[in-house]
Amino acid sequence: MYLTVDFEDRRPLYQQVVDGIKELIARGALKEGVTLPSVRQVAGDLGVNLNTIAAAYRQLQEEGFVAVRHGSGAVVKARRSETLPEEELRKGLRAALTGLVLAGLGEREIVAMVRQELMAVGGKGGSR
Amino acid sequence: MYLTVDFEDRRPLYQQVVDGIKELIARGALKEGVTLPSVRQVAGDLGVNLNTIAAAYRQLQEEGFVAVRHGSGAVVKARRSETLPEEELRKGLRAALTGLVLAGLGEREIVAMVRQELMAVGGKGGSR
Amino acid sequence: MYLTVDFEDRRPLYQQVVDGIKELIARGALKEGVTLPSVRQVAGDLGVNLNTIAAAYRQLQEEGFVAVRHGSGAVVKARRSETLPEEELRKGLRAALTGLVLAGLGEREIVAMVRQELMAVGGKGGSR
Amino acid sequence: MYLTVDFEDRRPLYQQVVDGIKELIARGALKEGVTLPSVRQVAGDLGVNLNTIAAAYRQLQEEGFVAVRHGSGAVVKARRSETLPEEELRKGLRAALTGLVLAGLGEREIVAMVRQELMAVGGKGGSR
DNA sequence: GTGGTCTAGACCACG
DNA sequence: GTGGTCTAGACCACC
Numbered sequence: 001m002y003l004t005v006d007f008e009d010r011r012p013l014y015q016q017v018v019d020g021i022k023e024l025i026a027r028g029a030l031k032e033g034v035t036l037p038s039v040r041q042v043a044g045d046l047g048v049n050l051n052t053i054a055a056a057y058r059q060l061q062e063e064g065f066v067a068v069r070h071g072s073g074a075v076v077k078a079r080r081s082e083t084l085p086e087e088e089l090r091k092g093l094r095a096a097l098t099g100l101v102l103a104g105l106g107e108r109e110i111v112a113m114v115r116q117e118l119m120a121v122g123g124k125g126g127s128r
Numbered sequence: 129m130y131l132t133v134d135f136e137d138r139r140p141l142y143q144q145v146v147d148g149i150k151e152l153i154a155r156g157a158l159k160e161g162v163t164l165p166s167v168r169q170v171a172g173d174l175g176v177n178l179n180t181i182a183a184a185y186r187q188l189q190e191e192g193f194v195a196v197r198h199g200s201g202a203v204v205k206a207r208r209s210e211t212l213p214e215e216e217l218r219k220g221l222r223a224a225l226t227g228l229v230l231a232g233l234g235e236r237e238i239v240a241m242v243r244q245e246l247m248a249v250g251g252k253g254g255s256r
Numbered sequence: 257m258y259l260t261v262d263f264e265d266r267r268p269l270y271q272q273v274v275d276g277i278k279e280l281i282a283r284g285a286l287k288e289g290v291t292l293p294s295v296r297q298v299a300g301d302l303g304v305n306l307n308t309i310a311a312a313y314r315q316l317q318e319e320g321f322v323a324v325r326h327g328s329g330a331v332v333k334a335r336r337s338e339t340l341p342e343e344e345l346r347k348g349l350r351a352a353l354t355g356l357v358l359a360g361l362g363e364r365e366i367v368a369m370v371r372q373e374l375m376a377v378g379g380k381g382g383s384r
Numbered sequence: 385m386y387l388t389v390d391f392e393d394r395r396p397l398y399q400q401v402v403d404g405i406k407e408l409i410a411r412g413a414l415k416e417g418v419t420l421p422s423v424r425q426v427a428g429d430l431g432v433n434l435n436t437i438a439a440a441y442r443q444l445q446e447e448g449f450v451a452v453r454h455g456s457g458a459v460v461k462a463r464r465s466e467t468l469p470e471e472e473l474r475k476g477l478r479a480a481l482t483g484l485v486l487a488g489l490g491e492r493e494i495v496a497m498v499r500q501e502l503m504a505v506g507g508k509g510g511s512r
Numbered sequence: 513g514t515g516g517t518c519t520a521g522a523c524c525a526c527g
Numbered sequence: 528g529t530g531g532t533c534t535a536g537a538c539c540a541c542c
Contacts, residue, residue, distance in 0.1 A: 012518085040528095051532095094248070097246060110242070268527090282485040342487075358463075370494070433533060
């Protein structure tokens with residue numbers, strides 16, 4: 001399971017793990033019913049503390065992406081019907097686009113980049 | 129200068145101010161040479177602490193968006209040739225898109241939303 | 257013996273089994289002298305691990321609800337004169353009521369719900 | 385602010401703090417807009433680790449009971465429109481009532497106890 | 513000053 | 528084996 005953390009990133013480590021796993025789910029690389037590697041395993045692989053990964057798994061559970069069961073690991077759940085309120089999502093998108101505009105990219109370039117990222121992120125997830 | 133902060137937002141206040149001003153610049157609402165309102169003014173208008181706005185202006189200066197001159201306020205600079213490293217921008221875009229994919233939106237809907245936001249964000253200064 | 261477990265429930269599986277059997281006893285569905293189905297039987301029916309059911313039976317024994325005899329199963333005991341210390345019971349009740357109050361229910365509605373649940377729970381064995 | 389933890393209690397410490405504060409809110413002892421004592425303060429008072437209280441505040445924020453702001457503390461929010469699903473609340477109530485029935489209490493005694501607890505918990509909160 | 517994150521390491525609860 | 532909780536203590540981010 002490809003997952004990395006970047007100690008230079010401004011996001012906290014546990015958040016990077018959460019985001020990374022969400023991305024793997026969005027991509028279809030982690031499907032419903034799959035059991036995530038154990039907290040200890042991931043912590044060892046990434047070279048971070050056990051508690052940090054535990055916090056990430058806890059958040060994924062609270063957000064409804066996985067079902068964590070005490071003695072038996074964390075299992076990816078079926079897609080939730082509900083996610084973040086659309087307003088939140090728009091805010092995030094707008095912030096990202098603002099950065100691209102300020103970097104001098106035009107609409108065509110930006111849309112092309114979006115399409116490219118969509119292929120990387122969600123392209124095959126749905127119909128695979 | 130339309131600028132607001134949301135105390136419920138997860139981003140820190142100073143970051144909201146930074147993002148808001150960047151957006152105004154991207155939209156062309158704040159052009160090169162314009163002097164931003166004083167730290168005191170903004171702090172009063174938004175009802176936040178002086179230090180918070182000062183931190184925002186400092187970051188804008190560090191990122192090269194404004195020039196702060198002792199005693200004469202903060203002036204919007206010419207667009208910098210270089211902004212955030214492209215890798216950072218892609219990361220931000222990818223994160224935003226991941227959220228949209230997880231919310232169940234398809235490529236068409238997402239591209240449409242991107243176009244819509246681009247019109248809102250980049251109205252004037254986009255194709256420089 | 258109607259007994260179910262819910263893998264989504266926040267309580268551990270063994271606790272759900274304990275609570276379920278207590279409820280059956282409270283309702284009079286399991287009377288003194290009755291032998292509970294074997295650990296294997298229950299584990300198979302519910303699709304959970306043997307150890308989980310064994311832990312539940314052990315706790316029921318420790319709390320005095322059943323007598324476990326080597327090789328002959330677990331037998332429901334006469335109602336004990338003393339159960340959990342009253343303080344514990346009040347704590348549990350108070351926690352449950354706090355939730356209902358925070359949900360905005362008024363005293364009348366809550367008392368009505370209590371009466372309703374009492375009819376469901378204590379149908380037969382209530383006023384011993 | 386009366387708040388205690390019990391090291392013998394089976395609930396984790398942070399959960400006891402969460403429950404305690406919820407109860408104070410339900411009782412009206414903590415009203416909207418009040419700032420909770422600092423994490424360090426509470427940790428010191430209760431004799432537990434700082435992180436334990438931080439976890440409690442975090443959960444209260446996630447459940448929408450308080451707004452935690454980085455440099456300025458945790459403020460009690462207006463009542464949320466939405467709480468736990470009713471099913472969860474009924475489960476909790478049923479479990480509590482089962483205990484009381486097993487202790488030999490009759491319907492009258494139980495209803496009386498409920499009324500008594502309601503006066504202690506939520507009686508004055510609403511109309512005060 | 514405030515809360516947030518992380519580590520190291522211990523111990524417990526669950527299956 | 529699994530995840531959960533707690534501590535001690537450090538350091539960071541925010542206001």
